[in-house]
Amino acid sequence: MFKIDGNALLTCGVVVVHIVGLDKPGVRFLLQGNEAVARGALEGGVQVATGYPGTPSSEVIETLSEIAKDYGIYVEWSVNEKVAFDVAVGAAVVGARALVTAKNAGVNWYMDMFATVVYGGLPGGLVVYAADDPGAFYSSTEQDTRPLAKSVGVLILEPADQGESKEMVKLGFDYSERFELPVFVRSVTRISHSTGDVLFGEIKKERNKVFFNRHYGLPFRYNVYGPYKYKGEVGPSAKHAWQLEKLEIIKEFVEEVPFNxxxxxxxxxxxxxxxxxxxxxxxxxxxxxxxxxxxxxxxxxxxxxxxxxxxxxxxxxxxxxxxxxxxxxxxxxxxxxxxxxxxxxxxxxxxxxxxxxxxxxxxxxxxxxxxxxxGSKYYEPSNERRNIKAEIKKIIAPRSSMLCAGCPHLGTYWVLRFALHKTVNKYRDRFKGAWIVNGDIGCYEMGGYGLFAREIEPWREKTTKRVSFDNPYEILDTNYIMGGGIGLAQGQYHAGYREGPIVAVAGDSTFFHACMPALLNATYNKAAITFLVLDNSWTAMTGHQPAPTTGFTATGSPSKTYRIEDVARALGVDDVWVVDPYDIKSAEEALLKAMDKTINESKTTLV
The missing domain is CATH 3.40.50.920 (Rossmann fold)
Known part of the structure; x- marks a missing residue:
């Protein structure tokens, strides 16, 4: 990211703190793909930009947040991608130009609204930007989001480089308003997280007029169940017929689009x-x-x-x-x-x-x-680079992602390890098998990376087997998606697993993103599980973006600081402990008490 601090650039009387905000059409800069997307949104006249941190998409909102006040753009980190999408749709409903960003996993979160809002469309331009992660460098899967967008029936734009990323987002607003449907822009890690040549164009200064008319363009336009009649159909089917007609127009349009x-x-x-x-x-x-x-x-x-x-x-x-x-x-x-x-x-x-x-x-x-x-011959790359890599491997120790020195999660996992051992020993007459620790997505997912682990042979029998581990990077037994761990724990309990304690682990940003409905479900349906929330007051893994626990918004404005313990109690958790993971003794005592409560009183507890 290119920042200009102290001696900020002055352009047209506006001080900008990021090169993306430079109002000089015709100049060229090397921009990261996500920065190019932000520039495209700026040139396209974006009025509202939303998203949830997720690698490799995060830098779009980060960049726009730095220039938001200079250009009068509303930018927010939403609590999850579904909310981000809904906020962007709401802006487009009243005629504004809106951008919503997400990584591939986040697209799954907003598909319900995405598949529905196309029934009747929108007056304001809505660009939906997704950054996929082929190779799953930063993700649980290498899911391709294009088939999802195709199933919805909208125009998909796919840039070849950073320059096209900017242009596609910029023109995407025009295309969206032309067809009254969202436009989906799909990038990948190698574009989003590498730099390329980007030609700056004019920044659109005019803003769409914000208005609301429930019957604008179509009767009952924004109510999918409204009694709109078309081609012999009523309600959603009629609006679907309208959308399919728009899609036929788009099919003609792509014959002349400048990207083919x-x-x-x-x-x-x-x-x-x-x-x-x-x-x-x-x-x-x-x-x-x-x-x-x-x-x-x-x-x-x-x-x-x-x-x-x-x-x-x-x-x-x-x-x-x-x-x-x-x-x-x-x-x-x-x-x-x-x-x-x-x-x-x-x-x-x-x-x-x-x-x-x-x-x-x-x-x-x-x-x-x-x-x-x-049938052509190709020139083999020089062996020099290959030889250099071989020499480097000889002198540098193998490395992987690991928790930062001093990270509180290390203390939490240290405490959890000893608490599990002590609990199993205390209830050895009851627990004959293995505990289960269900992980989640965030820095703490490294508790399942298996660093320094021994070679593992698959176990072929459907019997419980307790596995010992020697370090915090082997503590997680399951890990799939955001908010998944606490739901898995409930399923394990209700299926009748009683051979060891059942624990779920999540971070503070993930708690607000995906865990609150599942926690309510746990207390409502009486699941005897222990839930650990690792609160470091940030969305740390994606670059320390603010969360509801941080106290300020994406643009730095002060906001409320939400206490997880208060939310948990409101969701029906009677027994909540707040501990400092650096205080190993006190933290271990609290976790042991929580597990005792869960085991003896068959209830959900939270630490």
Missing amino acids: WVEEGDTDVGIVASGIGYSYVKDVLARLDGSVKPWVFKIGTPYPLPIRKLSKFLSNLREVLVVEEGDPLVEEEIKALSKDCCPEIKILGRESGTIRSFGELGLSQVLKAVSELT
Whole structure:
């Protein structure tokens, strides 16, 4: 991130603290992909920007928060992605331009509203930005969010680099207002978290007029159950018919969109490259010997595809390689299209095994696939770099992510380890098997990373087996998604597991993001579990963004500080302990008391 402190830039009488806020059209800067998205939103006249911290998407809201006051933009870190999406939709309902950001996992959180708001659409421009994580460097999965957006029936834009990231977000507001539907912009880690050349354009100073008319454009527009009649249907079905008509207009529009184009070749083989796949292809073609020049169709709209242009492109080719990051979304569409326009053509890609169907798309994979397609020789990268890496490996110890020195979570896990052992020993007549510690997503997830762990052989029998561990990086038994741990604990208890204590662990930001309904469910349905909330007053893992426990908002404005113990009591937890994890003795005593309460009184406790 590029910050200018002290001697801030002065532009048009406005002092800016981030280069993204510089009002100088025509200049070029190296920007991180997420910074480019923020610049695109600024140039597009965004009025409301929302999101929840999630790598690799967080820097969009962070960047906009630094320039929000200078340009009159409302920017917030919402308590979760669903709320962020709803806030952005609300802004678009009254005609404002809104941006909502999330990582791939966060998209799942707002799908209910996303799938519904398209029934009737919106007067204000709504750009939905998702940063996927192929290879799962920062995520539980490497989920491709494009199929989700396709299922909703909206225009999907997929940038090939940072420059296109800016332009697609900027124009996305125009497209959204033109079609009265959200526009989905899908990025990936290698774009969002790397830098590229970005040309600055004009910053849109005018703001959309905010208004409300419940019947604007359509009767009962914002009430999906409203008695709107269309094509013989009423209510949601009528609004669905309206949306499908809009989608047909979008299908025509993508034939002329500036993000799709053809590069001519001199052979009967071609490449269809979507998003970052195009950047890999351009790099690869520069490495080939040049004996064959394949045709290239660059795709910026993976849905809907420009069918007429693609049909013409495919008609004169014998073989086509599809290069895209994630699921074979474009590949499947092209296969279906080819059956009508050119059934003899051979389509290669992930489904054919030409490119592997898991992990991040890499230069070496694309290089091999393109060289085989064209029959061209490619220049091997110099061995010098490979040799340097080999030498470095000899002198540097292997490292992984680990909790920071002095992190309170280390104390918490130390206490939990001893409390579990003492509780099992105390109730040895009752507990014959293993305890279960259910984790969650945040810094504390490193308690399941297994650093320094021994080699593990799978256990083939469906019997409980207690596993010993020697360090805090092996303490978590389950770990899936945000808010999942406390629900898993309840399922284990209600299924009848009684061979050891059942514990759930979550952080303060995760507590407010996803755990409150589950905690209410635990007290309401009488689950005997112990819930540990690790409160460090930040959303720490994604870069120390503020949370409801921090005391200020995304833009630095003072706000209330919410006490987890008060919320827990309001949700029906009678027994709550607040401890300092640095005070090992007191923390252990509290945790032992909580486990005793859970075991002897069959109730939910919280520490």
